Amino acid sequence: MTAVDRIAFEQGQPLRSADLAALFGPLDLSLADHVRSAHHCQGVLIGLEPALQTTPRRTLSVTPGIAATADGDLLVLTEPHTLVPGDAVVTVVLRAIGTGPRARPWLLGPHTAAEPGTDVVLGRLAPDATTVETTGLRTIALRPGTTQLLTGRLSQATAQLSGTQLCWSATVSLPSDLAATPTVIASLDGPPPLTTISTTIAVQAPDSASFTLLVRHGRPADQNPVLSQVTKATVDIVWTAVVDVPPVAIGPAPLATRTTETMALPDERAETLNVDEPTAPLPSVSRPAFFEHQVLAAADLMELVHAERALRELHHRTLHGWGISRGIEVSGEAGSPSVTVMPGYALDAVGRELLLTRQVKLDVPAVTGDLEGQPDDPESHPQEFRLILRWTEDDEATVHTRDGAGASFGAVRLDNDPTLQWLPKEAVRNGFDLELATVHVRDCTLTASPDPSSRRPLRISPHVAAGVTTPGRTEWTLVKTDGGSVMGLRTEIDTRSGGFTGSPTYLLRLEGRRDTPLPPPEEGDAVLDGTPYVESSATNSLVVVIPLHSGVTASDPDPANPATSVQLNPASLLNDDLPALVGGSLGWNVAWVGVES
Structure with a gap:
């Protein structure tokens, strides 16, 4: 330091x-x-x-x-x-x-x-x-501040299940503001049921909106599997979802909408908007230098201000992301002609700080209803607007001047207040116009309270990184007892991409197919499955073991077919050919999440 x-x-x-x-x-x-x-960056x-x-x-x-x-x-x-x-x-x-x-x-x-x-x-x-x-x-x-980290619980009391008591599934919905498909890890919250020898949890079909949990319990081979329809979960499950939000891409910034009028946008204006992911140019900045007896011009001092601001914006853009950090809540009642915006702090996609230092009362747009409706038309529908907060450009800012030597005078300060503005949804520049609330206006008043669901929060999280080994290229070796019997599988994972500086806490998920035909002369299918755990870990690697307990379980949930009992990790599959089977046709691989305080 x-x-x-x-x-x-x-x-x-x-x-x-x-x-x-x-x-x-x-x-x-x-x-x-x-x-x-x-940032350890x-x-x-x-x-x-x-x-x-x-x-x-x-x-x-x-x-x-x-x-x-x-x-x-x-x-x-x-x-x-x-x-x-x-x-x-x-x-x-x-x-x-x-x-x-x-x-x-x-x-x-x-x-x-x-x-x-x-x-x-x-x-x-x-x-x-x-x-x-x-x-x-x-x-x-790594950019720890730009990682989205969500946790949740699938409760016994509230879960909607399908399947049997030994093998069932449930779908978990995710918040609507996830930036991409997350890496999801799920585990038991508490011990498994006393009658089981193993409980495995697989995550299926994850996307940015939801994922499905497949829970499979194994029982000893001498017990009959429970194939009756499941009515209540026998365990609680906790899950963690991690999304690495990519930094703002390099590219041109969209033009700002300078007018506060609510008329439709011209086609050429609409084409400049970034409706998906924002892009922003890189600033050209140099550290300023000075010498004794230098004649200072206003541009020299402005270069000093520009360099300081550009470095801070680069830091925010690449290491923190963009969104609303705190405050800037919008309130208003149905029938009110205005809304109230509270003070707060946010960052836009360029990394510029949007600091609203005082409470602001803002009139809603002066419209009567939809564009086809008439002022007194009872069928007129309300118009929708987004209240946004954006950076105030230098040529828009309030200028404070001061007299100089002789008869000169000039600007000495620009107000740093951000701009609050009403825009139609199609005019909002993603990442540059930060949405605070959605309102519906008819007869120059609100038809309901402002809806804050379109706000993007600026998440600050610990150092979290996630990764997935490649199916077909994950190397598996056998874990054997002292007597030479196969009891599980082991793999070593390179976690250097996580950029950890210590030994993080890892969460694991086994991916790949679980069902496989029994080897001749046996007939039918079997299930290979186990719950992965960390055998050892270091800064840049970890060793994962999958224990494989033999028993009996139920087939996967299928509304079209009744459940059947199947062998779980049968001895006929636990042999020297097992690494080739799971690494080949079953495509076993491991997804991991590392969390470092």
Whole structure:
């Protein structure tokens, strides 16, 4: 950690270059310390993809992007950059220009090592290679603040089940604001039923809206399976869903809607909106420098302000995401001509801070009903509007001026208040216009209280990462008793992609088919299944064991066919061919979630 002092000024103080440099220095140092110690972040944050072109000449290009060094500094490449590799093995690194944060790619020869604290390795290229090697070289930095983490419980009392008492399923609905399909892990909350020898939980058909839990209990082989229809869950199940929200992509930002009028948008305006995922350009920013006896212009000081703001916005954009952090609630009653907006804080897709410092009373749009309705038409339907909060551009902000030397005067301060605005749904720029509430207006009043369901919260979570091993490429080995009998399977998983700094807590899920034909001369099907557990773990890996207890269970729930009893982990399948079976036709693999405080 680097010690920094607070800066103070007095009237009549001679201003030195060191005083101006000190305005920027504390922010720069504290931001680097924050990235390094709070985010444990090092490597590529977004973009910076190296690619080799062989025609018309052999060149290496790197796309724009952002990275974080081991020292915590942010590096920015704003434009595509092309290099010409030589005839030797070269390492591609991103390195700051001067003191940064502007950066450019460099090629390091076979005898030159990357600087561990200041260089970010992007890949390696051999003289005869046709692609850039990145495996094991290119570090993808984690963005803990942008992970969505949800937990829930499937309760015995409220679950809607189908199947039998030994094998049943239930569907779990997820909140509507998930950014993508999550990795879901489920486990028992408490002991399994006393009459079972094993209980396994499989997650099926996960998407951004729901997933299905398949619960299978095994009983000893000398007991009859319970095939009667299930009416009540015999266990409680807790689940965790993790979604890694991708950073805002690099691209043009949509134009702001400057008018507060509620008329329909022209076609060319609608085409500029990002209705799916937002994109934003990268800022071109350099650390400012000053010298003694320099004649200061207004642009020099504005560059200082711009650099400070750009670095902070890059940090927010890449490491925290965008959304409403706290407050900014909207209230109003049916029949009211206005709404009340409370103070609060939010970040937009560029990383700009939207700080509403006071309570605001805002009139609803002055409309009578839908566009076809007449003012006195009882069949007129209310119009829908979204109340949004957005960044106030410099040319829109309230300007505070002051007299200067002689007869001069000029702007010395711009109000930092964000803009509250009513927009039709199709005019909202995702990521740039933060939705606070949806309202319906008729006769210039609300028809109901504002609906906050379209708000996007800014989630802050611990360091969470998830991964899935590849079906068909997950290597399984046998776990045997002292007498040589097969009792389970073991696999080792590489978790370096999680970027952990210690040994995290892991949650596991076994994926793949469970049903398989019995080997000849036996006939019929059997079930191979077990509950995975962590045998050992380290910072970059963990060893997973699947115990396989033999017994009897029921077939999968199928409304069209009655349930039948099947063998669970029969001895005829627990042999030396088992790793090839589960790794091949059954496609067993492991999904994991690691949580590090």
